[in-house]
Amino acid sequence: xxxxxxxxxxxxxxxxxxxxxxxxxxxxxxxxxxxxxxxxxxxxxxxxxxxxxxxxxxxxxxxxxxxxxxxxxxxxxxxxxxxxxxxxxxxxxxxxxxxxxxxxxxxxxxxxxxxxxxxxxxxxxxxxxxxxxxxxxxxxxxxxxxxxxxxxxxxxxxxxxxxxxxxxxxxxxxxxxxxxxxxxxxxxxxxxxxxxxxxxxxxxxxxxxxxxx
Numbered sequence: 001x002x003x004x005x006x007x008x009x010x011x012x013x014x015x016x017x018x019x020x021x022x023x024x025x026x027x028x029x030x031x032x033x034x035x036x037x038x039x040x041x042x043x044x045x046x047x048x049x050x051x052x053x054x055x056x057x058x059x060x061x062x063x064x065x066x067x068x069x070x071x072x073x074x075x076x077x078x079x080x081x082x083x084x085x086x087x088x089x090x091x092x093x094x095x096x097x098x099x100x101x102x103x104x105x106x107x108x109x110x111x112x113x114x115x116x117x118x119x120x121x122x123x124x125x126x127x128x129x130x131x132x133x134x135x136x137x138x139x140x141x142x143x144x145x146x147x148x149x150x151x152x153x154x155x156x157x158x159x160x161x162x163x164x165x166x167x168x169x170x171x172x173x174x175x176x177x178x179x180x181x182x183x184x185x186x187x188x189x190x191x192x193x194x195x196x197x198x199x200x201x202x203x204x205x206x207x208x209x210x211x212x213x
Contacts (some may be wrong), residue, residue, distance in 0.1 A: 001019055001021065001022055001023045001030070001108075002022040002023060002024070003015070003016060006131075009196075010053070011125050011153050015051050015055070016049060017043075017047035017048065017051070018043070020034075021034050021035075024091065025142075032066070032144075033053055033140070035064075035067075036066055036067035036144065036147050037147075040066065041066075041069040042137060044066075044069075044070035044170070045068075045069065045073050045074055046068060046069040048067075048070045048071065048074045049074050049077060049078065050080050052074060052080065053078075057079065057080065058064075058080070058082070059082075059083060060074065060079050060080050060082045061082075061083040061084075061085070062085070063082070063085050063087075063090040065086075065090060065091055065148075065151060066151070067150050067155055068084060068155050069092075069150065069151060069154050070158050071084075071160060072084075072154040072155070073154070075158075076157075080161075081159040081160075082158045082159055082162045083159065083162060084155045084159075084160075084161050084162065085120050085157070085159060085161075085162040085163075085183075086161060086162070086163055086166075086168065086172060087108075087164050087165075087168075089171060090148065091148060091151060091152050091155060092107040092148075092171065092172075092175045093107040093108055093113070093117070093148075094116070094144040094145055094148045095113070095117040095120070096117075096123070096211065097114065097116065097117050097120050097146075098112065098116075098117065099171070105170060105171055105174035105175075106174055106175060106182065108177055110145070113141075113202075114142075117141070118137065118138055118141045120143075121141065122134055122137045122138075123138065124209075124210045125209075125210075152175075152176075155177075156176060156177055156178070158179075158209070159179070160179055160181055161177050161178075161179060161180045162180075162181050162182070162183050163180055163181070163182050163183075164182070164183065164184060164185055165182065165184065166182055168182075169182050169186055
């Protein structure tokens with residue numbers, strides 16, 4: 001995104017791969033289409049194989065969904081064990097409205113995705129209500145569905161899949177994943193007595209959106 005090719009972070013060596021999109025604000029995120037496309041899958045694989053040849057790692061561990069194709073393919077080519085960490089359900093359904101039902105564990109099929117998921121997404125996330133924009137949303141959502149099918153297929157080839165909770169593990173296993181291990185986030189929280197007395201207190205962590213509940 002414009003950062004140095006090589007860096008040091010708390011004594012850890014960081015190597016970055018080339019990327020056409022540059023950003024100036026470290027808190028900014030790029031549109032997923034920059035990474036969710038065959039060209040990025042191919043180029044990231046090439047650059048990762050080059051890094052493996054240079055650094056000779058023992059294990060490949062991928063956290064970003066759009067880097068899963070590069071890491072799995074590189075692991076197969078270079079005969080390296082691969083770990084995939086999954087933190088959400090996007091790899092199972094790119095929109096995920098089907099999982100709003102807490103009793104549901106299996107992702108929706110393609111017909112339900114077309115008739116329920118995409119219209120819900122368009123209604124709640126699109127400010128521009130036009131036929132042209134609706135077409136853009138539908139085409140983008142269909143491509144996202146197909147690409148995540150590929151990403152999921154490749155992720156299932158990993159030696160180990162790491163989930164961040166028992167609930168996440170259950171969702172993954174119900175949707176065809178095997179050899180799933182649970183490693184919780186490492187943050188520790190210590191309860192303390194609040195000295196501030198209020199009638200109502202609301203803590204909201206996350207963005208105000210339907211997808212975040």
